[in-house]
Amino acid sequence: MPKTESLNEVVINAKEKKKLSAWQIVKKAITLIEDNHPIKPFSYIGYYRDYQFVDEEYVNLNEGIVEVFDQGFRTHKISDPLNNTALYSYKLNPNYIQDTLLSNAVYNTSKQIRAGKMGSSINNELTLLDIHNPIRNFNTGSFSFVYILEKDFVKNHKFYNQGIVFLDDEELYKIQFSSKQNLAGNNYTANGTIYVAKDDFSIHRFNYKLFSNRPRKLVFNINIEYKRQANNKMYLNYITFNNNFFITENDALKIESSFYDKNRGSFIIKFNRAIAKESLEKSNNVKLAFNDKNLSIHRLNLTSPKTVEVKFKNQISDFLNNQNAVDRAFFDLKLKNFEDILGFTMGKSKIEGYQFRELFVQRVFVDRKSPGNLNYLNKGKSLRHAPLNAVDINDYWLNSPLKQIKESKFD
Incomplete structure (x- = not known):
């Protein structure tokens, strides 16, 4: 039979757990x-x-x-x-x-x-x-x-x-x-x-x-x-x-070699890095002289990712073909506004x-x-x-x- 019982109060005590730092x-x-x-x-x-x-x-x-x-x-x-x-x-x-x-x-x-x-x-x-x-x-x-x-x-x-x-x-x-x-x-x-x-x-x-x-x-x-x-x-x-x-x-943009190609009537510049096409938009980005005589540049071509061809008009090519143009020491080459495809310039160290x-x-x-x-x-x-x-x-x-x-x- 159901029956109600009265129980004493149960109290549970616990210590507070210490927090970890x-x-x-x-x-x-x-x-x-x-x-x-x-x-x-x-x-x-x-x-x-x-x-x-x-x-x-x-x-x-x-x-x-x-x-x-x-x-x-x-x-x-x-x-x-x-x-x-x-x-x-x-x-x-x-x-x-x-x-x-x-x-x-x-x-x-x-x-x-x-x-x-x-x-x-x-x-x-x-x-x-x-x-x-x-x-x-x-x-x-x-x-x-x-x-x-x-x-x-x-x-x-x-x-x-x-x-x-x-x-x-x-x-x-x-x-x-x-x-x-x-x-x-x-x-x-x-x-x-x-x-x-x-x-x-x-x-x-x-x-x-x-x-x-x-x-x-x-x-x-x-x-x-x-x-x-x-x-x-x-x-x-x-x-x-x-x-x-x-x-x-040592790994920055630089010229590896340059020479006059008599067969093509062009001056060839080879770089260690792929050159940005924007560098060739202006022919005056390249200044070239032979025996202190400034050479008029017709245009610049990118013949490979790392090779630039400097083209002259016929009279300049004829002049160089009649000289000892094979010797690189007779040429004075200066570049400006040249960058590789990542935007690094010649002067960047x-x-x-x-x-x-x-x-x-x-x-x-x-x-x-x-x-x-x-x-x-x-x-x-x-x-x-x-x-x-x-x-x-x-x-x-x-x-x-x-x-x-x-x-x-x-x-």
Whole structure:
């Protein structure tokens, strides 16, 4: 039978959970990287591209589809021979400016960044991208001033908790940081943001910028995002890395050779870089004299991207043909308003811009070992010489369009 009973009041007391400081949150997130990321073999397929950004123009856009095979976060990303990458497509996009000399300079030892030489022994831009992932390389090394993430990152930076943000209904700590002044001195400063899950302390996003201060200039900028998969582990979603570079005056626009061609009745000027057609619009952009006698120029022709032909009227050509015009020492050549196709003039001592490498993951295989029937990249050599694998990639996209951006975006 129903009956009413009177119960004494129950009181539950609990101590308020102590809030973690910003640096404690980051420290715990780093400690739990092996718990939150895969330690067994996996792979992902993604869209990769690298390019340069010079004078508001995108140059030498290379793009392709790659599959990255990883043995897990307890292995070394670069030195482990089973951590490989297979190339399924790779090409130079013809819709963007192509500059062979700039490409050759940027992809080898001519390229420099403000913190010194970069990648002089590694010509594989995808490998350089892998090296600059501090989350994947948490126990080895990455870049200044993160160095080895689990050992150096927290002690080298100051952290500020900016509160909670939401990503797909998941609560994340948004924590900003900056490099300690005694570490970077007055020459460099670094800052960034890290997003850490409140529940399990997994790292979802990591952004890092390093600046030189004299003058104020971006040295490099890294953006990384990890995404939770069905097995509750975090896998790479995208990584972008760009650095400032400059090419020394040895690679700037200059004349490689010049001579009089008696058969053509023309003076030939060969440059080290492709010349802009606008440089030839006015014939007085070239001043030429033979034995102190000024030569009247009829027109200028671009006979190849790097070769300019100076044409004379018949009487000038006849005069030169009757002289010892083969000897270059008798000619005095002066140029003005000459530019290469990137807009660099003869007097410019260096070319400066940004080099980008970007990888956007499209599909993750949470339990996949590298098969033995694929050709893999040489981690130290250029992608331009890497073998392609005959694999159907129709389900994957090449995202070529790029937005026009200004350098001030990085300031």
